[in-house]
Amino acid sequence: MKILILLIALLAVPSVRPQQSDLIANTEGRTTVSLNGSWQTIVDPYESGYYNYRYQPSDNGYFKNTKPKSKSDLIEYDFDSSATLNVPGDWNTQSDQFFFYEGTIWYKKSFDYQRQPNTRLFVYFGAANYFADVYLNGEKIGQHEGGFTPFNFEITKLVKDTGNYLVVKVDNKRRRDAVPTLMTDWWNYGGLTRDVKLIETPSTFVHDYLIQLQKGSRNRVGGWVKLNGEKLKQQITIKIAEAGIGKTFTTDNNGFVEIDFSADLKLWSPESPKLYDVSIEAETDRVRDQIGFRSIETRGTDILLNGRPIFLHGVCIHEEAPLRGGRAYSREDARTLLGWAKELGANFVRLAHYPHNEHMVREADRMGILVWSEIPVYWTIQWENPATLENARNQLSEMIARDKNRAAIVIWSVANETPLSDARLTFLKNLITYARSLDPGRLMSAAMERHYINDTTQMIDDPLGEYLDVLGCNEYVGWYDGLPEKADKLEWRSKYQKPLVMSEFGGDALYGHHGDAATRWTEEYQESIYQHQIGMLKKIPFLRGTSPWILTDFRSPRRPLPKIQDYWNRKGLISSRGEKKKAFYVLQRWYRELN
């Protein structure tokens, strides 16, 4: 029976229509009201605000926000006199007592809202790590799994002019069947880690759209528009005023229409990240966006941007806040991180190991930095579990839903360093097919492993390679694999005639810790890794990109070594305090040559 369910799940043909995700993908082009700021919170390690003493979900949990009605009434919690946490923000770095906390915290925010007639209201969460149960005025409005993608719920019928209370139970307990699973090399920052807002829309509104150059074309725009509401058949006009474009389409009875028109546009590129003001005007609604147009494809072992071969010289980035630590969430964080990548000479970043906050991709669009974006299918996911697959598919669809109109994003990646097996291949093929159905325009990749066929020859022949456009490969020659000099003699081969991005390499160094190049943890050792790596990389004929590990040091519970790691992965080219290590300058020199 289990096998049958798995087969059905794996064979289910993904829809070629846009995903029916409920996400209002573009919240930036609409009027919103922020619910950021201070939220009342209750720490609930036993989840006694959710379960009763028989461990059954209670009808009368903390989400009811009950107050004593008389002086003898017994109520054992009170949001209003409890401590607060800032939203957006992880809880671990807001108080020492939460540093290692994995469990449930309840959040409550009160608000008034005068909804205009004929409008609808949604509450939108940029992300909640990991599982969120959401309640408004004591009623459950939904739940969401996955710590790095946005979600929203309609609250039109429940919202009142005054005295609303929004309660969210956020649980970051790791689970074997989840995505990611129990073991990762990054901190499990819990909480409402991204912006929370209210979105008011007309009763029928532009729910989502894809407006990008068609695959392989530099002058034909394609995509679709989807309406939500009662008046589903409408005229829709796409306007790009600066380019003199105004094209009108009519949606079908489901509120959906495909768009297709020719346009003479200045193409987006790292040298010239041109964004156009685009407006999507329905009869009942209007949304604005800033969209860049570029083509991305592969030919043999080349990656072509706007028809010309490009080398992606970049760096990996975790969503670790620069300087202050904790989860990054703001536009300023994004500017600092991407600014450092630019200073390094990068034209490309790999946003590891999960979809980053929207500021990162919006800023990359503005700054002209190409992006690889991925979902946290990392290491040892439960490949045979249909629920795990469903979860991964959902995270993939939410990532694509939010960011599909960003020119900067050129690669979607479905996995990182996953161990070979038939079940894993079936799982990942399913994700790739699904992603292509949601977004036919971008390149698909995965960070794979490689192996030795003899002492000096590395081979890329993971069967997954057959299904990818771009091969990704992580290698740690000089750190987990021999000493830095080992790279000098290595030859690289690939079973596939496809471009390779070396998606990780590097080693740890504590900033300011010096010694000779043979001493681990010193800046000199790390510098030597980069010197030998660059020599090796230059000789790989099918190499078309690099994203060494990693831009800045980041917190990891797997890294306890006192005085060196202290729960930080020290492979950053920049320390957690913003200090550049010697290896930064080695890589910068190479990237400047490439520029």
Ligand code: GCB
């Ligand atoms: C890897 C992982 C990355 C780790 C890194 C390391 O291969 O993809 O998440 O942090 O190695 O530092 O070991």
